[in-house]
Amino acid sequence: MNAEEAQALLWATLQPCAPPCPHCGGLGVVTLAVPYDHELFGRSFKCVCQRHKALEHTISQALQGAAESIPNQSHLFDWHDFDHLPHTRAAVTAARAMAQGCERPGLIIWGSTGTGKTTVALIAMRYMAAAGQSVAWVDYTDLIKRVQSTYDRDRHTGPSEDEILAALVKADLLVIDDMGSAASDRPASENRVEIMFRIINGRYASSGRTIITTNLTPDHLRRQFGDRIYSRLAGMSDLAKCDGKDLRQ
Ligand SMILES: Nc1ncnc2c1ncn2[C@@H]1O[C@H](COP(=O)(O)OP(=O)(O)OP(=O)(O)O)[C@@H](O)[C@H]1O
Ligand SMILES: [Mg+2]
Numbered sequence: 001m002n003a004e005e006a007q008a009l010l011w012a013t014l015q016p017c018a019p020p021c022p023h024c025g026g027l028g029v030v031t032l033a034v035p036y037d038h039e040l041f042g043r044s045f046k047c048v049c050q051r052h053k054a055l056e057h058t059i060s061q062a063l064q065g066a067a068e069s070i071p072n073q074s075h076l077f078d079w080h081d082f083d084h085l086p087h088t089r090a091a092v093t094a095a096r097a098m099a100q101g102c103e104r105p106g107l108i109i110w111g112s113t114g115t116g117k118t119t120v121a122l123i124a125m126r127y128m129a130a131a132g133q134s135v136a137w138v139d140y141t142d143l144i145k146r147v148q149s150t151y152d153r154d155r156h157t158g159p160s161e162d163e164i165l166a167a168l169v170k171a172d173l174l175v176i177d178d179m180g181s182a183a184s185d186r187p188a189s190e191n192r193v194e195i196m197f198r199i200i201n202g203r204y205a206s207s208g209r210t211i212i213t214t215n216l217t218p219d220h221l222r223r224q225f226g227d228r229i230y231s232r233l234a235g236m237s238d239l240a241k242c243d244g245k246d247l248r249q
């Protein structure tokens with residue numbers, strides 16, 4: 001076993017915990033329990049509590065900071081802020097279950113504008129980050145633009161399409177915000193479908209958690225992105241409608 005394999009094994013074995021980290025006592029590094037004549041004896045490895053930072057660093061490099069421009073004042077809200085909003089209950093219950101580690105890897109929160117979909121997804125993301133999971137957030141339109149900007153090989157600098165998509169597939173939780181174009185009733189372009197297919201298929205194959213928010217109905221989502229994407233999404237996800245009044249008004 002080389003050092004890289006040992007690091008991967010360590011991260012796969014140790015359970016991430018909320019701070020203070022019981023594995024390293026907050027130092028961020030651990031050593032392996034191997035005999036003193038072992039080549040990895042005395043060598044330090046990154047503790048599992050550093051794993052999300054390492055992954056998030058990869059993701060933020062791939063997206064060049066986009067994931068840091070998280071919208072609205074979601075940090076001001078918590079689950080209890082939705083207690084008096086009956087039409088968001090299904091979404092809150094499902095997102096809460098995901099943050100607590102339920103079996104189902106995916107969640108599609110759909111519904112009309114301003115009903116709290118993004119906020120609910122971001123609360124779940126905050127709790128998962130606090131529990132030591134690597135989390136990533138992308139806005140759908142921004143993601144498509146970023147990926148498409150890599151096609152201009154003469155002018156593009158920075159991560160390639162492959163690097164961006166690979167980073168998104170790796171996160172423990174990926175939030176894809178505002179998926180689809182509500183204004184359009186036509187199928188998405190072949191290129192958009194291909195980009196989304198690579199992400200959704202990657203997430204489907206890994207056991208990572210994925211939350212999608214959208215203004216489209218499930219049926220509209222299926223028409224826009226096609227069966228290849230929709231069947232994977234529906235196969236791995238709970239669907240929760242988020243309805244009620246527009247909280248922006
Ligand atoms: N529980 C809440 N109580 C009061 N205001 C809230 C609550 N949750 C969210 N908001 C506010 O309501 C606004 C809309 O919330 P949010 O962006 O989550 O809605 P959305 O469903 O994602 O909207 P869209 O479909 O347009 O993306 C935001 O400005 C947010 O700060
Ligand atoms: Mg939103």
Ligand SMILES: [Zn+2]
Nearest residue numbers: 021024047049
């Ligand atoms: Zn640790």
